[in-house]
Each structure stands twice: as structure tokens, then as C-alpha cells.
Amino acid sequence: MVTHVRHVGFGVPNLAAAREFYEKRWQLEAVGNDDDRLYLGSGCPESHVLRLRETAEPRVDLISLAASSATEVDEIAERVARHPQAKIVREPGERQDLGGGYGLWFLDCDGRTVEVSSDVAGRAFRPVEETETRPIGISHVVLNTPDLHAARTFYESVLGFRVSDWVEDIMCFMRTGRAHHVIAFTRAPHTSLNHVAFEVRGLDEFMRATGAMMRQGMPPLWGPGRHGVGQNTFSYFQDPSSGFVLEYTTAAQMIDDEHGWTPKVYPATAQTTDVWGTANARDELVATTLLGTPDPGLWAAPPV
Numbered sequence: 001m002v003t004h005v006r007h008v009g010f011g012v013p014n015l016a017a018a019r020e021f022y023e024k025r026w027q028l029e030a031v032g033n034d035d036d037r038l039y040l041g042s043g044c045p046e047s048h049v050l051r052l053r054e055t056a057e058p059r060v061d062l063i064s065l066a067a068s069s070a071t072e073v074d075e076i077a078e079r080v081a082r083h084p085q086a087k088i089v090r091e092p093g094e095r096q097d098l099g100g101g102y103g104l105w106f107l108d109c110d111g112r113t114v115e116v117s118s119d120v121a122g123r124a125f126r127p128v129e130e131t132e133t134r135p136i137g138i139s140h141v142v143l144n145t146p147d148l149h150a151a152r153t154f155y156e157s158v159l160g161f162r163v164s165d166w167v168e169d170i171m172c173f174m175r176t177g178r179a180h181h182v183i184a185f186t187r188a189p190h191t192s193l194n195h196v197a198f199e200v201r202g203l204d205e206f207m208r209a210t211g212a213m214m215r216q217g218m219p220p221l222w223g224p225g226r227h228g229v230g231q232n233t234f235s236y237f238q239d240p241s242s243g244f245v246l247e248y249t250t251a252a253q254m255i256d257d258e259h260g261w262t263p264k265v266y267p268a269t270a271q272t273t274d275v276w277g278t279a280n281a282r283d284e285l286v287a288t289t290l291l292g293t294p295d296p297g298l299w300a301a302p303p304v
Contacts, residue, residue: 001072002116002159002176005138005183006064007048008196010242011055011297017241018052025216026198026239026246027134031123032098036304039098042198044137045122047099049198053304058242059297060193062105063141064115065159070102076116077104079158085109085150086158089301095120096304109154110145110191111298116159128201133209135198139232139249140181142195144188144291148172151185164255165229166265167272173230180230180253192292195236195245203233206250210235221245222286225279228272234279238289245290 012018019038022028028040031048039048053061067073073092080086090105095117097103103117128136145151152172155161161174164181173181186194200206210224213235223235232252238245255261266272273282280286 001068002076002161002182003066003068004176005141006046006066006115006117006120007051008063008138008141009051009053009061009302010244011053011057011059011061011302012242013055013057014241015052015054018239021239021241022050022052025213025218037098041123041125042135042137043125043128043132045125046137047120047123049135049138051097053302057296058244060112060295061297061302062113062115064117066120067116067118070118073102073104073116073118076159077106080104080106083109083154083158085154089113099123105301107299107301108158109150110143110147112143112191112295113297113301128205130201131205131208132201133205133212135200135209135248137199139197139199139247139252140179140184141193141197142184142186144190144192144194145185146187146189146191148185148187155183155185163263164261165263167229168265168268170268171229175255178254178256180232180255186290188291190291190294191298192295193244194290194292195247197232197234197247197249200248200250202250206233206235206248209248213237220280221289222282223248223279225274226251226276228275229266231275234274236286236290243289243292245292 031041032039038052040050087107092104095103099120101120164173221236
């Protein structure tokens with residue numbers, strides 16, 4: 001089964017500016033680079049959590065998901081091959097990327113490049129300590145889609161995700177294990193990235209991380225607050241080098257499937273989006289920024 005998000009790959013117009021933001025402000029650390037790619041790690045054993053590459057305009061290069069075994073990668077490849085709206089772009093085999101391992105690249109039903117991999121080598125890392133504000137790793141990714149039900153069905157049938165909850169017929173939260181959501185989809189007029197959420201150590205570290213960004217002259221786009229669906233905290237920030245939105249989060253709801261779980265449909269209200277009532281309003285600026293622009297990387301896998 002798919003277990004979690006390993007990393008996300010971004011194409012950015014100014015690699016030097018993006019590196020400065022992610023190292024100095026978002027507190028990731030450079031763990032490797034070559035002629036085309038820069039790899040950044042966090043407080044977890046993943047070889048990296050962010051891959052950057054210089055491109056003419058911002059694009060999502062890929063979303064990398066972890067599988068439990070090479071056999072699972074092969075089984076997913078078979079399901080992708082049978083799906084009429086997907087396409088394999090790199091057959092299962094040895095990964096040509098940091099960490100090695102065994103992997104598959106394919107285009108999902110919206111044209112995003114998705115990697116599923118197993119047996120990727122970890123790296124030595126320093127665990128995040130109490131009061132530290134640097135991220136542990138990626139918590140979840142939220143994606144904008146023009147066909148919410150097609151995206152949900154694809155990730156259920158091909159990747160084995162399960163629906164946790166809905167916000168009306170606007171947003172669908174999906175899980176693979178106990179965490180309330182690893183992937184979520186939001187109905188939108190185009191396909192794009194909504195945001196990438198990074199886990200921090202706890203509530204105190206969440207507030208400290210939010211405050212650290214504010215002290216650097218970067219107030220949150222939205223937050224701090226706590227979502228009613230999934231119960232995770234949120235502070236959203238925008239990367240000035242690319243326009244992509246990032247989130248600090250922690251304390252998400254854990255689901256015990258052994259005792260049963262029935263997905264709920266929540267109303268799209270201010271109380272649902274922020275149960276604490278501490279965040280700024282989810283106004284037109286917030287909504288438009290999270291909507292992003294149509295991703296130029298669709299149906300075109302990155303060359304590396």
C-alpha cells in the first residue's frame with residue numbers, strides 16, 4: 001500500500017532565490033545536488049522532502065509517494081496501465097534519483113506526474129527537538145482538480161486511498177493509514193497545486209514556526225488556526241520565488257479503522273475552516289492564491 005508522501009518536486013524560475021527561501025526561511029537543508037536538481041531534507045529519514053529544478057515558469061514536477069514494497073509498485077503499475085485516463089511514463093525499475101530504490105512514474109487522471117517508490121535509502125538526520133521550528137517532513141498535499149469525483153475514484157481504485165471526509169461537494173480528504181488525510185482534492189476550474197503541508201513537532205513548535213516567519217517579514221497568507229475537518233492546525237505561507245503555497249501543520253486527527261469510520265460531509269462555513277476562530281478570513285485573496293494558476297507541467301513529465 002501507499003504509506004505517505006516522500007517528497008514533492010517543483011520547477012522554479014529562479015533556483016537561487018528558491019534555495020534561499022527554503023533554506024533560510026522554511027528551514028530545510030540542502031542534502032544533494034547535480035547539474036539539474038537541488039535536493040532539500042528535513043527532520044526525517046527520507047532522502048529528501050523537496051526537489052527543485054530551474055524551469056521557465058513554476059510547475060509541479062512530481063509528487064512522490066512511498067509504497068510498502070516493490071511488489072506493490074508493480075501492482076500499481078498494472079492498475080495504471082489498465083486505466084483509460086492514465087499513462088505510464090517510466091516503467092517500474094531502478095530509480096534514477098537521490099536515494100535510489102525501485103520506482104514507477106505515471107501521469108494521473110489530471111495529467112500530474114506521480115512517482116510511487118519502495119526501497120529508497122534513508123539518510124542520517126538530526127531529529128527535531130523541543131521548541132525547534134524546522135519541519136519534520138511532509139504531512140499532506142492538497143491538489144486542485146476540475147473533476148473532483150474522477151480524481152477521488154482514480155486515487156481509490158489505482159492507489160488504494162480511502163475517503164475520510166468531505167466538505168460539501170467541494171473538497172475530498174483521503175488517507176492510506178491512520179492520519180486523516182495524506183492527499184486531498186479541491187474542486188477548481190483548473191488543475192493546479194493548492195498547497196503542500198509540512199509537519200512540525202507540536203502545537204508550541206507550530207506557533208513558534210508561524211512567529212518566526214512573521215519576524216522575518218512574512219505574515220501568514222491564512223492562519224494561524226485549526227481546521228474542523230481533520231483537526232490539524234494551519235498557517236499558510238506563499239513562497240515568493242514561485243508562488244506555491246506551503247503550510248505549517250500538526251496535531252491531525254488519527255482514524256481507528258478497527259472500530260469503523262463513516263465519512264462525514266461538513267458544511268463550507270467559517271467554523272468548519274477554523275474552529276478556533278483565530279485566523280484571518282478566508283477571503284478572495286486567500287481563495288485565489290490557493291487556487292493557483294493552471295499547471296504548465298500537466299501531461300509532460302519532467303526530463304529528469
